Amino acid sequence: MPNQTIAHSILKAKGTSLEWVEDTVVREVPLTVHYNREEIATLLCSPSQTEELTLGFLFNEGFIRVPEDVYEIRQDPSDHMIWVEGKPCVLQKELMSKRFVSACCGKSRASFCFANDALMVKPLTSTYSILLQEAYDYAKFLQSYLPLFQETGGVHSGGVGYKGNVILTSYDIGRHNVFDKLGGEAFRTKLNLENHVIFFSGRVSSEILLKVAKMKVPILIARGAPTDMALSQATALNITVVGFAREQRLNIYTCPERIIL
Missing domain, CATH: 3.40.140.10 (Cytidine Deaminase, domain 2)
Incomplete structure (x- = not known):
């Protein structure tokens, strides 16, 4: 698993005293997702569970619906690239272009609420308690x-x-x-x-x-x-x-x- 943190030198203040110390900072990487050789999005993320992140993202965006839709998944951890080959998907691009900017920061597809989201969800019938x-x-x-x-x-x-x-x-x-x-x-x-x-x-x-x-x-x-x-x-x-x-x-x-x- 890639390192999740890095050491960073910081100037720490406590009251009126200042001291240089080593601090631990979480890593952030850009993961570029390709589906059937087309670049879909770059997700800013922690460098862990990147295959799971990619599959969940593609599922939530409607590219894949069942595991059999995925033919192959491979990645290059050094370049933060991941490629998925799967069932051809025809997205409703006109609906996808209608979006509402959210209060969440980020430039990936996931930071918007698109009109076609409504087509993918129905009221749940589960009585689980x-x-x-x-x-x-x-x-x-x-x-x-x-x-x-x-x-x-x-x-x-x-x-x-x-x-x-x-x-x-x-x-x-x-x-x-x-x-x-x-x-x-x-x-x-x-x-x-x-x-x-x-x-x-x-x-x-x-x-x-x-x-x-x-x-x-x-x-x-x-x-x-x-x-x-x-x-x-x-x-x-x-x-x-x-x-x-x-x-x-x-x-x-x-x-x-x-x-x-």
Whole structure:
């Protein structure tokens, strides 16, 4: 696995004293994704789980729908390039060009909400529910599964849970990338997420909510706050959104029937 951090010399201030020290900084790399020899996007990301990130990104953007759509995937870690050969895809470019700039920074495709997203999501029908304590446990796991954050303060983390067990994890400098990595791993292993939980260290925007909807996950637990647009979408798509989850406290914003005592 590539190095996730680098050492950087900094001038540290404490009160009126200054001292030169070595600090640990998280790495950020540009990953350029090609599909059928066409450059699709450059994703700014942490240099880990890059195949999962690519598959999740292509799935969420509608290039691939099932694992059989992917014929070959190869990459050059030194140049941060990745190539995917797969089933030819005809995208609705006119709809894709209609976009809303989000409050999230970044120049990749994932930083926009496109009109054709609405064609890829439907209200969920899952009746899956979890105990309130299980939700607390996932929030507690987020606090312990942050070694890179504790070292650098520079990444988000997330995971997929089922019946109290954590079965997938990911971390990245980008919030969107965390979900694409989780989705890509589920896609590659043919894991159906319809009766699972996603938990996440950041806030819930409308783009994040749409990624959860495309993955067909009925419950999202986040340490941060949701936006009003995300909650409107969650209500329409029948997704339970939990925010401000910290060990023994949390807020249930939508579809509360899935969280039971």
